[in-house]
Amino acid sequence: MSxxxxxxxxxxxxxxxxxxxxxxxxxxxxxAVSTESINANEQADRQRxxxxxxxxxxxxxxxxxxxxxxxxxxxxxxxxxxxxxxxxDDVVQETLLTVHRVRHxxxxxxxxxxxxxxxASRRAIDALRSGGRRDRREVHDDFAFExxxxxxxxxxxxxxxxxxxxxREAIKTLPPGQREAIEQLGLKERSLAETAERTGxxxxxxxxxxxxxxxxxxxxxxxxx
Amino acid sequence: MSDVSRHDALIDALGAELTPVRRLxxxxxxxxxxxxxxxxxxxxxxxxxxxxxxxxxxxxxxDLGMAALGAVLTAITASLAAFALAVPGRSAKWAWLPxxxxxxxxxxxxxGCLRAHIPGMHVxxxxxxxxxxxxxxxxxxxxxxxxxxxxxxxxxxxxxxxAVVVGLASASASACLxxxxxxxxxxxxxxxxxxxxxxxxxGANALMGGRLLSRA
Numbered sequence: 452m453s454x455x456x457x458x459x460x461x462x463x464x465x466x467x468x469x470x471x472x473x474x475x476x477x478x479x480x481x482x483a484v485s486t487e488s489i490n491a492n493e494q495a496d497r498q499r500x501x502x503x504x505x506x507x508x509x510x511x512x513x514x515x516x517x518x519x520x521x522x523x524x525x526x527x528x529x530x531x532x533x534x535x536x537x538x539x540d541d542v543v544q545e546t547l548l549t550v551h552r553v554r555h556x557x558x559x560x561x562x563x564x565x566x567x568x569x570x571a572s573r574r575a576i577d578a579l580r581s582g583g584r585r586d587r588r589e590v591h592d593d594f595a596f597e598x599x600x601x602x603x604x605x606x607x608x609x610x611x612x613x614x615x616x617x618x619r620e621a622i623k624t625l626p627p628g629q630r631e632a633i634e635q636l637g638l639k640e641r642s643l644a645e646t647a648e649r650t651g652x653x654x655x656x657x658x659x660x661x662x663x664x665x666x667x668x669x670x671x672x673x674x675x676x
Numbered sequence: 677m678s679d680v681s682r683h684d685a686l687i688d689a690l691g692a693e694l695t696p697v698r699r700l701x702x703x704x705x706x707x708x709x710x711x712x713x714x715x716x717x718x719x720x721x722x723x724x725x726x727x728x729x730x731x732x733x734x735x736x737x738x739d740l741g742m743a744a745l746g747a748v749l750t751a752i753t754a755s756l757a758a759f760a761l762a763v764p765g766r767s768a769k770w771a772w773l774p775x776x777x778x779x780x781x782x783x784x785x786x787x788g789c790l791r792a793h794i795p796g797m798h799v800x801x802x803x804x805x806x807x808x809x810x811x812x813x814x815x816x817x818x819x820x821x822x823x824x825x826x827x828x829x830x831x832x833x834x835x836x837x838x839a840v841v842v843g844l845a846s847a848s849a850s851a852c853l854x855x856x857x858x859x860x861x862x863x864x865x866x867x868x869x870x871x872x873x874x875x876x877x878x879g880a881n882a883l884m885g886g887r888l889l890s891r892a
Contacts, residue, residue, distance in 0.1 A: 509696035518687040544686055551690045553831040555697040556763055566765035573764075573833045 496564045504559035517563075518547055524564060525571040532575035538582065545574040621671045625664055628652075632660035633668070700830055703759035703766075710755050710823060714849045717815075721856045730856055739787045746781030747851040750774050754845035758823060761838045762830035762889075771837055774844055781848065785867050808854060808866060812873035815850035816843070820877065824885050832889040839885030843878035850877075 499517055506514035522543055529542040549570050557566050622630055635646040636657065643654045650657070700706075734741035754774035760766045823842045832838040851870060 506694065507697050507699055509694060511691045511694050514694050515687055515691040518690065519684075522683055540682065543683060547683070547686055547690065549831075551694075553764065556700045556831050558699070558702070558763070561765065569764040569766075569833055570831075 492564075496562050499563040499567075500557075500559050500561070503554065503557050503563050507554060507557065507559075518550070521547070521550065521567055524567055528568050528571040529575040529578070532572055532579065534575045534578055535582075538578055542571065542575050542578050545577070546571045549574060617672060618668070621668050622664075624671075625667060628656070628660045629664035629667065632657050633664040636661050637664075700763065703756060703763060706759045706826060707752070707756040710759075710826060710845075711752060713822065714751065714819065714853070718853055718856065721853060725857050727856070730858075733858075739784050742787075743781055743784035744852065744855045746777050746779075746784055747848045747855065749777035750781050750848035751845055751852055753777050754841050754848060755823065758827060758838055758841040758845055759830070761834060761841060762827040762832040764831050764833055768834060768837065771841055774841065774848075778844065778848070781851070782871075785870060806869065808858070809869045809873045809876075811854050811857075812847060812850040812870065813876060815853055816846040816873075816877040819846035819849055820881055820885060824881075824888050827889060835889035836882055836886035838889055839881040840878055842885055843881030844874070846881075847874040847877040 499520060502510075502513040502517035502520075506517060525543045525546045526539050529539050529546075530536075534542055546567075550567065553570070557563065622633055625633065631650055631652075632646070635641045635649065636643065641649070643657055646652075646657055647654050652660075701709075730744075734744065757770045757773040760770040760773075761768070820842055823846060824839070827838065827842065851874070
């Protein structure tokens with residue numbers, strides 16, 4: 452990679468390059484490049500400080516640009532603190548809320564990045580602590596798996612499938628009237644009135660058929676005559 | 677809602693409710709404000725009790741004068757450190773600022789116990805030493821309260837460290853005020869009571885002040 456390209460890459464990536472650590476640094480690049488990138492970082496930092504100064508005076512556009520621009524730095528700081536990827540966005544949200552609440556504490560003559568990094572770092576530590584507290588309070592997956600076996604294991608599931616199959620076959624062998632009653636009232640859970648309307652039978656006959664069907668099925672499934 | 681749009685929605689909401697804010701004054705200006713309150717209390721006490729006894733003590737035993745100077749410098753540097761620590765992004769090294777003056781204060785006070793007593797000035801008994809303890813604690817409570825109230829307008833990200841420095845500032849300021857009416861020679865019991873009072877004030881601040889500041 453040529454030094455010129457390296458400069459443009461570092462500049463394009465913005466000031467977070469140094470915060471993210473070494474992988475973005477290119478070995479063999481001379482002193483001029485690092486000076487260049489530091490200058491770019493300082494300029495970007497000053498720009499953000501100017502936006503915050505404007506936001507302190509009530510400039511909504513500068514504020515929105517500043518907050519959007521801050522998200523990447525907050526994420527970088529949180530990552531550096533050891534926050535897991537799935538919790539990063541919560542830290543971003545909390546930090547943005549803190550920035551809003553304490554925006555009066557920023558001194559525009561000083562670094563915005565240092566100010567924001569301090570807030571983000573604090574919120575990242577809070578997230579790590581609350582995560583630690585939650586982990587202590589809640590049962591870990593591994594522990595739960597070892598200590599609390601499933602109520603229904605795989606063979607139970609198969610047994611239930613087989614029972615359902617036997618029931619379906621037993622229903623098929625029922626006389627038409629009883630089969631109709633058990634299908635409509637038992638399996639489809641329709642009301643007596645609804646079933647009576649659909650089948651054209653009166654409710655009394657349906658009740659008798661259902662009763663007989665249940666008795667027949669009970670006898671067959673439990674092996675009684 | 678995806679995380680990017682979650683952030684965008686929050687940024688929009690925060691932007692919509694943005695109002696102009698009054699910027700926090702620099703730490704040194706806020707420090708001067710707190711010290712002015714302490715100075716006013718000191719001026720009232722001087723007008724009531726006069727400075728003659730205090731000056732005679734210092735003249736007879738320069739180490740007591742050095743201890744008083746150490747206490748004054750500790751009050752100034754510790755309060756400045758507390759106001760600086762309460763601003764996000766300021767270095768935690770600010771907490772070291774009052775250490776040299778605190779060493780001067782403690783060292784000179786300790787030296788007072790080793791030299792010959794001031795002629796004509798009585799040495800404090802335990803009853804008098806208790807009064808010192810009560811004086812330092814009872815002045816430290818409102819001075820600490822005022823500092824914590826002022827610091828809550830900032831955003832102390834290291835609440836316990838800040839509260840410890842607040843305790844040091846208010847205890848040393850109280851010791852300065854005590855110096856005005858402290859017409860006794862140094863003794864081990866006196867030094868012990870001073871040390872105990874300072875430790876109680878700092879400890880209480882670390883426990884209670886830290887909690888108050890962490891809500892900021």
